[in-house]
Amino acid sequence: MSIARSTRVESPTEQRNPRTVDIDRLPAAEILRLLNDEDRGLADAVRVVIPELARVVDETTARLDSGGRLHYFGAGTSGRLALMDAAELIPTFGLPPGVVVAHHAGGPAAMTRPIEGTEDSSELGEADAAEVGPQDVVVGITASGRTPYVEGALRRARAVGAFTVLLTANPGALLADLVDVHLGVDTGPEAIAGSTRLKAASAHKLVLNSLSTAVMVALGRTYSNLMVDVAATNAKLRGRAVSILVEATGHDEAACVDALGAADGDLKTAMVGLLAGCGPQQAREALRDNGGRVRLAVAAARRP
Template sequence: MNLGALVSETRHPDSMALDTLSTLEMVTLFNQQDRLVPEAIATELPAVAAAIDRAAQALGAGGRLIYLGAGTSGRLGVLDASEIPPTFGVPPERVIGLIAGGPGALLKAVEGAEDDRELGVRDLQHLRLTPTDMVVGLAASGRTPYVLGALCYARALGCATVEISCNPDSPIAQAAEIAISPVVGPEVLTGSTRMKSGTAQKLVLNMISTGAMVKLGKVYQNLMVDVRATNAKLRDRACRIVGEACGVEAEQASAALAQTDYDVKPAILMLLSGKSAEQAQAALTAHGGYLRAALADIRA
């Protein structure tokens, strides 16, 4: 694939005079182009849904969800991975973000790292990759050697593999089991794929991780019932979640949480079923942590 064939690298005809626009004209153009991103993702929703199901399957079987990319794409994967533990109570070693060049590349580019196909392989080998894991490769161009090498290695090992790029029929799309390739078109600033392409990747990552957590019982109704109350803000959020789920005042929610060491799920189950904290926890354990299933069983 030559540079001219990359949609994400071509010049946008509507921004040829970008440097002459007023500030308001400039941000209006940015905004107009950003609106195209959800439309591009809409055509890829069946692939996104397939990725969610595969991620839930991998995590449910004890495997890991591993994001891997270079530059902006790598940073977005690390960001999404880092937000899963506090939001859904998942241990940080279960959802991992890798960036070409290592953690230092989050703040400063590491020259040549993204061009090293074998580096992607070695990074996965360092994690002791197993067939139960799922690897998601991110590259706006769809051809980053670091990502391509990693995806080929992971797929050969038997892992579920997904790619997220912004160019159709890219090398990584051909290498992965599931290809998610929203074509957002040329960037307003030519080649600056931290813009529309980065936004598209972020939106897709949001859907994959959140959707997988819903499938794994980390959500009841539309509430984050596996949130870990590790500070005052999160304890307050836990109290609000219990109150919303059970239709009770803050005092009653707080009293229930005090009996469960601020574990939200058993507190909700206690209030909705009248069971003790120990009985609520036992019911959740019996149903693999799925609150709705435990509640239905108790009420049956």
């Protein structure tokens, strides 16, 4: 019998919040102040789990560098957050589709309306995790830390040797024993008891933002704090690429336009060429030999 089905322990998010018991008696401005007060500690709550999150970032970076993938599994709000994070990595960092994959209980239809029973099926989670391999990282997202769909996915992932992570708003989550790392963000009782679309979801968005952004930085998909995997496929994006080149290299706009043209629109190639003072071919080879990381490629291209 699964952990999630055998024991029903109340999550902190389901407890009544003593600070908001009179919320239904208040005018709008006071309701908003109460909600804002509850949100103010979220960044500090996330900060507590940074040591564990750093381990996840390092493991995910190494596995993606070796051809593995990052999988998110969640139901309801958790699944929607996962889908949003995975989707936004493609335009922001030029990540190929399929490297970070979000699995939502009930599939795409459940994005806009609840589909009863899907989150309570560990079998569905296990089936959705069938594509997970031993080189992958699997992050199960569940505010309570007991969602059967997530449990099934984590059990399958663990069985094949994937690196497993649980993201919850419950430091005492029942599923923590199933994973390599538990990110139990202590967000406490929600302003509306059990409404995890509030603090728990906001904290989880912060964690997912931090996880995926740190991994993209570690994989060399930024130079300094600039996006460098922008594909200059239209006039707007070519303009953005030129602006990034100007910021990164200190060259004037005309030189950056010329460099981008010589590099066939590839921003990284143009950047390495300008920073290292080399031609596009040498810049491409340096990037290829250094995993697409601009700093390493510049250093290599400058060597005699």
